[in-house]
Amino acid sequence: MQKRLLNTALLTLLAVMAMPAQAVDLTWSGFGTFGYARSDQSFNYQRFIDNGGTVKRDTVVGAQVDARFSQEWSATVQAKAAPSDHSDSQWQASVAWAFLSWRPNDDWLIRAGKIRLPLMLNTENSDVGATYDMARLPLEVYSIAPTTDVVGVSISKTWLGDSFDLVAEAYTGETSTYWRYYGRDRTIDNANSPGSWFLPIDMKSSGLVLTARSLENTFRVGYHEGEASRPGEKTGAGFEYLNPPGLYRLLPGGVDKLRVPILTLGASVMLPADFRLTSEYAKAKIESASRGLSRWGAYVALMKRMGAWTPYVYYAKTKSTDGALGLYQQINANAGAVPAPLRSSQTLMADLTSPYDQSTVALGTSFWVTSKSVIKAELSQVRTGIASSFVDAPAGSDSGNRHINIFSLSYSFSF
Numbered sequence: 001m002q003k004r005l006l007n008t009a010l011l012t013l014l015a016v017m018a019m020p021a022q023a024v025d026l027t028w029s030g031f032g033t034f035g036y037a038r039s040d041q042s043f044n045y046q047r048f049i050d051n052g053g054t055v056k057r058d059t060v061v062g063a064q065v066d067a068r069f070s071q072e073w074s075a076t077v078q079a080k081a082a083p084s085d086h087s088d089s090q091w092q093a094s095v096a097w098a099f100l101s102w103r104p105n106d107d108w109l110i111r112a113g114k115i116r117l118p119l120m121l122n123t124e125n126s127d128v129g130a131t132y133d134m135a136r137l138p139l140e141v142y143s144i145a146p147t148t149d150v151v152g153v154s155i156s157k158t159w160l161g162d163s164f165d166l167v168a169e170a171y172t173g174e175t176s177t178y179w180r181y182y183g184r185d186r187t188i189d190n191a192n193s194p195g196s197w198f199l200p201i202d203m204k205s206s207g208l209v210l211t212a213r214s215l216e217n218t219f220r221v222g223y224h225e226g227e228a229s230r231p232g233e234k235t236g237a238g239f240e241y242l243n244p245p246g247l248y249r250l251l252p253g254g255v256d257k258l259r260v261p262i263l264t265l266g267a268s269v270m271l272p273a274d275f276r277l278t279s280e281y282a283k284a285k286i287e288s289a290s291r292g293l294s295r296w297g298a299y300v301a302l303m304k305r306m307g308a309w310t311p312y313v314y315y316a317k318t319k320s321t322d323g324a325l326g327l328y329q330q331i332n333a334n335a336g337a338v339p340a341p342l343r344s345s346q347t348l349m350a351d352l353t354s355p356y357d358q359s360t361v362a363l364g365t366s367f368w369v370t371s372k373s374v375i376k377a378e379l380s381q382v383r384t385g386i387a388s389s390f391v392d393a394p395a396g397s398d399s400g401n402r403h404i405n406i407f408s409l410s411y412s413f414s415f
Contacts, residue, residue: 012385021204024069032061032131035410036135044392045382045404046139047088047180047196050207056083058136058410060127062096074101078125086178086198096127096149111154118169118209120280121220121266129412132364133292133303135378136408139390140297140318140360144282145262147177147203148227164212172206176231177291183342183351184393194395202229209264217271226260228286236288239331239349248331248336248349251288260286275304291324292354292389310366328355332387332398357385357400364408373413380406 004153035058037049042248048054059412062080078097084090096397099113120142125131152173159166181188187197207224229235234254241248266280279300286293295318303312319325325385335346373384382404391399 017215024067027066027068028063029066029234029415030061030127031130031412031414033058033127033395033410034201035059035129035135035408035414036367037408040405041402041409043394047142047392048083049406057081058129058408060129062127064097065157069268072073072103073354074103075099076101078268081125086200088196091113096253106234107158109154109156109158112152114149114151115154115171117145117148117150117171117205117224118211118220118222119148119224119262119264120282121218121268121278123148128414129410130270130372130414133312133374133376134301134314134362134366135410136404138280138297138299138301138314138360140316140358141280141282141299142341143286143390144295144297144318145224146179146226147175147261148204150175150203152203164214164217167211167213169209170207172204173212174202174204176200176202177304181352181354182392183348184207184397184399185347185395188348188352191344196392200231202231205260207262211278218266218268220266223263224264226262228258228260229256238289238291239327239353240318245342245361246334246347247342249335250349250352256321257286260288273304274306275302277302289352290328290354292320292356294324295356307366310368311363312365313361313363315359315361318356319358319385320354320356324353325355325357328353328387351389354389355387356389358390359383372415373411376408376410376412378408380408382406 030230036053036055037057038047038053039051040047042051044050048056060080060082060178062078062079076099078094081091081093084092086319097114099111099115102110120135122132126137150173152171154169155173156167164231171307179201180198181198182196183194185194187193187195204227205224209222212219234256236258237251237254239248240251264282268278270276270377281298283296297318299314299316301312303310331346332350335343338346341395360380360382362378362380366374366376368374384400384402387400391402393399
């Protein structure tokens, strides 16, 4: 279904663009962020950030074409280039959006094709850095959903009010994506090589989101019901402890599909003296061997617009369930108790639980060069608790009890 819908959207847009100029109104736009980030640690954080500096964490460029060929019908295609979603060493060009829109009247909007999900307040515009002030959206919250895009259908209804407009959006769709794992001492396939690998996952997702918006304030609540599966394989098997020989291993079997419910909450309100307070919360539940993916994340940010400058500060935290973190500790402790030749197999089992326990404090500012271009700078400190899968821990070490200081500088634009 995914490929069929995406191909239909692309072919329809191409057909529309081939129509006589007077029959279609084409609008072109573009966006990009050129970012640099550097930490004070030799290991990677968020895939790319270390003390050598990187442009890969935040850099993205894209272009979009909107075709309107009647009052009710239009089509949108957006392409972008960014670091690959299935390799830490490659860049990837992809179609981010490709959908047809039908607006029978001002209150209803129906879209079909590849669409961005209405998860957090900035999920739909997360690639366009010139639409928000923070140098980087808090990963503790914005990474909880396994995917932010589906190929499917979205229906939204708007009610106009005196103080607030209310928008209800329901969607359903599916996509193929990847989930990244990192082994401190070895990968799943190579007992002699630490590093990352990407597990292909098929996702189906449906959800209902309610958004109340005024000129200055936004409130959002959403519930999303996902279904994850591995192509041609079962998933969800846990761990078992074998004694002897005193080792943890993955259980055979599993289930064909995993249920992935996600709750999202968000609010952005204007305070006196032009201060803006924004806070978001997300919680996911995933019953698999990677029990750490069942986690919650939240942040609170305070910013103030002062002419072209918008300084801000935020605090973010994410944490897996106590059961998941406890399982990680059990397996990780067992790795230190077994003979050295068996140790890497046990650290791999611990890493497969995908634990998350970290917080971030960030202080930054944006400087708006124009209304569509902005320079951002940020200093942040990340502290990990028991462990964090955002950290690629060095071989023979742990991701827990780390302090990581990060400097970020970026330039974002849109036109």
